[in-house]
Amino acid sequence: MLSYLALLPAAYAWQQRPLYSDYSFNPLEHLAGIAPYYEPNDPPRDPLPPQGCSVTQAAYLVRHAAINANSFDYETYLEPFTEKLSNTSVDWSKIPELNFLDAWKAPEIEEESLLTRTGRLEASHLGVQMSYRYQNLSLPKNVWTSTAERTVISAKSFVRGIEEEEDQIKVVEIYEGSESGADSLTPYKACPAYSGSIGSDKSGEYIKKFTKPIIARLHDQAPGFNWTSSDVIGMFQWCGYDTVVRGSSPFCSENLFRPDEWLQFEYAQDLMYHFNSGYGAQYSGAIGYPWVNSTMNLLTADRKEGDEDIYVSFTHRELPPMVLVALGLYNNSALTGANDVNGTMPLDRVNYGRQWRSSRILPFLGNIAIERMDCSDAYGYQNNGTDNEYYRVLVNRVPLTLPDCYDGPQESCSKEMMQGYVRERAAVVGEFGELCNVDYNNSTDILNIYTRDTNGTTVSK
Numbered sequence: 476m477l478s479y480l481a482l483l484p485a486a487y488a489w490q491q492r493p494l495y496s497d498y499s500f501n502p503l504e505h506l507a508g509i510a511p512y513y514e515p516n517d518p519p520r521d522p523l524p525p526q527g528c529s530v531t532q533a534a535y536l537v538r539h540a541a542i543n544a545n546s547f548d549y550e551t552y553l554e555p556f557t558e559k560l561s562n563t564s565v566d567w568s569k570i571p572e573l574n575f576l577d578a579w580k581a582p583e584i585e586e587e588s589l590l591t592r593t594g595r596l597e598a599s600h601l602g603v604q605m606s607y608r609y610q611n612l613s614l615p616k617n618v619w620t621s622t623a624e625r626t627v628i629s630a631k632s633f634v635r636g637i638e639e640e641e642d643q644i645k646v647v648e649i650y651e652g653s654e655s656g657a658d659s660l661t662p663y664k665a666c667p668a669y670s671g672s673i674g675s676d677k678s679g680e681y682i683k684k685f686t687k688p689i690i691a692r693l694h695d696q697a698p699g700f701n702w703t704s705s706d707v708i709g710m711f712q713w714c715g716y717d718t719v720v721r722g723s724s725p726f727c728s729e730n731l732f733r734p735d736e737w738l739q740f741e742y743a744q745d746l747m748y749h750f751n752s753g754y755g756a757q758y759s760g761a762i763g764y765p766w767v768n769s770t771m772n773l774l775t776a777d778r779k780e781g782d783e784d785i786y787v788s789f790t791h792r793e794l795p796p797m798v799l800v801a802l803g804l805y806n807n808s809a810l811t812g813a814n815d816v817n818g819t820m821p822l823d824r825v826n827y828g829r830q831w832r833s834s835r836i837l838p839f840l841g842n843i844a845i846e847r848m849d850c851s852d853a854y855g856y857q858n859n860g861t862d863n864e865y866y867r868v869l870v871n872r873v874p875l876t877l878p879d880c881y882d883g884p885q886e887s888c889s890k891e892m893m894q895g896y897v898r899e900r901a902a903v904v905g906e907f908g909e910l911c912n913v914d915y916n917n918s919t920d921i922l923n924i925y926t927r928d929t930n931g932t933t934v935s936k
Contacts, residue, residue, distance in 0.1 A: 500734040507744030509715035510838035522872040525884035527853030534770045534786040539629040540594030541719035541839040544587040556709030557581040575725040582720040602636025612784035620789040621660040630789045645931025656918035657765035657907040660790040666911035674751030685739040742825045748833045752796045754816035760904025763797030765922040774847045805830045844869040853884040864890040
């Protein structure tokens with residue numbers, strides 16, 4: 476007698492998942508702010524515009540591409556660990572799980588914060604990719620960037636990828652001032668209430684907990700090495716930095732750390748970003764809101780000669796999560812009816828169901844896009860009184876649904892609703908000057924860099 480499976484059509488049976496599917500894990504997708512650029516595709520929504528819609532304008536905020544090392548990470552974790560390695564008498568070649576340390580040497584770098592070759596290439600690739608993505612739009616005439624070398628080089632590399640001929644696009648540098656108010660691409664530097672170390676104590680509390688069994692295991696393997704939690708964090712970080720410099724790293728091996736341990740490291744970083752530049756910091760939304768407001772003013776305005784089709788700006792890792800707070804995205808408690816955001820990030824265990832995942836938000840070259848769309852041909856949305864104009868937000872090419880703003884095709888947002896939503900968010904997040912406790916003169920709550928005269932420089936190949 477034929478079995479039930481034998482009766483299934485061959486094509487149907489071929490599409491079935493195996494009874495026991497293989498488990499796979501990629502540490503490079505769980506490294507928070509030092510993750511090489513990737514597109515998480517989670518949820519796996521289509522990055523193309525909804526059927527019947529076409530993008531007519533877009534604005535991007537992009538974190539700089541991969542660097543040799545963040546200065547704080549290098550001085551606190553990376554360099555102390557490598558110096559400790561060079562001064563130990565442990566014979567690593569006799570320890571199977573750690574024998575790679577016998578030959579491994581830290582990459583030789585001239586300066587920590589400089590872009591790697593990978594970073595330059597990926598920024599250029601983003602430019603090429605964007606030119607294909609928006610083939611019906613004019614190339615930007617200007618690309619804006621903060622003045623740090625890593626953001627400027629990222630912007631120039633991007634321009635080399637997107638422009639068709641030399642000297643087409645100007646790179647406009649915006650000074651990273653401490654008294655610029657909100658009128659810069661680094662407004663947190665002009666916010667007296669902000670401190671780069673905020674969140675480290677919360678993260679440190681969890682680090683002590685999750686590294687304790689790892690230290691015990693490493694001590695059992697190499698008792699002659701005085702293992703500390705800083706050493707453990709340094710090894711996690713070397714996985715990312717070694718990879719973006721050399722292309723791969725032995726520190727990424729699952730023989731060194733198990734998948735759950737990588738997830739614990741990621742969560743420790745998420746705690747830091749949550750309390751530093753996320754929902755756990757009262758000022759975050761107020762710092763991120765000026766970019767949202769300025770961008771929406773540009774995209775919703777009547778088009779006039781000289782307007783950009785594509786606005787692109789480069790910044791550091793602090794601003795993108797603040798912009799997402801201003802937009803109300805990645806809020807762990809958004810759909811719970813409560814507003815206890817800190818309660819969703821416990822310090823004694825991982826919240827595996829959280830929305831706030833810095834690896835998906837701000838890998839190197841992580842980007843936030845707001846697209847303006849004409850949906851005149853979208854089924855069911857013609858002639859609805861909004862001129863068929865809709866907006867959507869994408870983070871690393873993943874379309875996201877804005878809370879309380881999803882009346883358009885594929886949960887995009889109509890112009891009228893979007894303008895109302897942005898106004899409502901202003902009341903929720905507060906004003907830059909007030910939340911930042913600004914104590915200097917001539918501050919501003921408005922970002923004007925896109926509408927003032929530009930003195931940029933073109934980029935040669």
